[in-house]
Amino acid sequence: MTSATGQVRNPFFSRVWTVMSAHETDALTRLRQENLAELAGRVLEVGAGTGTNFAHYPDSVEEVVAVEPEASLLAHARRAAAAAPVPVRVRGETIEALSDTGPFDAVVCSLVLCTVDDADGVVRQLFTLLAPGGELRYMEHVASGGWRGGLQRAADAAVWPRLFGNCHTHRDTERTIAAAGFVTGTARRQWTMPRWLPLPAVEFALGRAVKPR
Numbered sequence: 001m002t003s004a005t006g007q008v009r010n011p012f013f014s015r016v017w018t019v020m021s022a023h024e025t026d027a028l029t030r031l032r033q034e035n036l037a038e039l040a041g042r043v044l045e046v047g048a049g050t051g052t053n054f055a056h057y058p059d060s061v062e063e064v065v066a067v068e069p070e071a072s073l074l075a076h077a078r079r080a081a082a083a084a085p086v087p088v089r090v091r092g093e094t095i096e097a098l099s100d101t102g103p104f105d106a107v108v109c110s111l112v113l114c115t116v117d118d119a120d121g122v123v124r125q126l127f128t129l130l131a132p133g134g135e136l137r138y139m140e141h142v143a144s145g146g147w148r149g150g151l152q153r154a155a156d157a158a159v160w161p162r163l164f165g166n167c168h169t170h171r172d173t174e175r176t177i178a179a180a181g182f183v184t185g186t187a188r189r190q191w192t193m194p195r196w197l198p199l200p201a202v203e204f205a206l207g208r209a210v211k212p213r
Helices: 011-022 026-036 071-082 119-129 146-157 173-179
Strands: 041-046 061-067 088-091 104-110 130-141 183-191 203-210
Touching (some): 061 071, 071 088, 119 130
16 A cells, blocks of 8 residues: 555565565575676665665765665665665655656666556656666566466466565566667576476566666
8 A cells, every 4th residue: 555655555565575585595695786786876776675785785886865665664774774885865755756856877676667556657767867878777577488477467467466565577677678768788587496486476687778878
């Protein structure tokens, strides 16, 4: 549920995500580190969760402005920000309600574009918040093909979004990024669990997209 101030309350998901982020696999931690590598300047992080990324920002980053609208996760993110190696300012609002108009040198999205109601609108907003030449760094669930794609569509139409913070597993996020005007630099797909597991959210896209100058 979203309040008029942009805060979100999802008690079940916040408890699940807090436990999951505290027991993250080494493989997922490496993906986070890769996604944040070589960042510099002023960075906007969308959907900070418990602040799992904060410890991995390089010291070339001058400031991170992180938004996390879920009230319980926000408290965890603020504690993580206090221990971060770079300055992190955490704001308890949705990206759609963000009052900071930038510009930012980079935007970081980690497992969040699957959860927003209007992914196309949010990515267009991120494009406007970036300085020319700025990067969108993304690590996101993406639509798969074959039988897993069918599983994703079925999960998205059933209880999966309600249980997991509005997560929609069958989104063509990279097409959305390109449609907003970004130019993709490097991008690859990564399986985070064995391919035979009948789970909808096991394939990630990891990439860097640039706002043209």
